[in-house]
Amino acid sequence: MKILKCTKCDRSQKEGKFCLDCGSELKEVVTSEVKFKAIDTSRTAE
DSSP, X not given: OEEEEETTTOOEESSOSBOXXXXXXXXXXXXXXXXXXXXOOSOOOO
């Protein structure tokens, strides 16, 4: 999956050449790896 990320204000967008917040040029970042964060809970797997 490709997203456009602003290097100045760290905003990510789907489309466009410039950031909607600060107006600087966006850098294309390829996010191929999906990470899931473990959540601590009192429930068991049963």
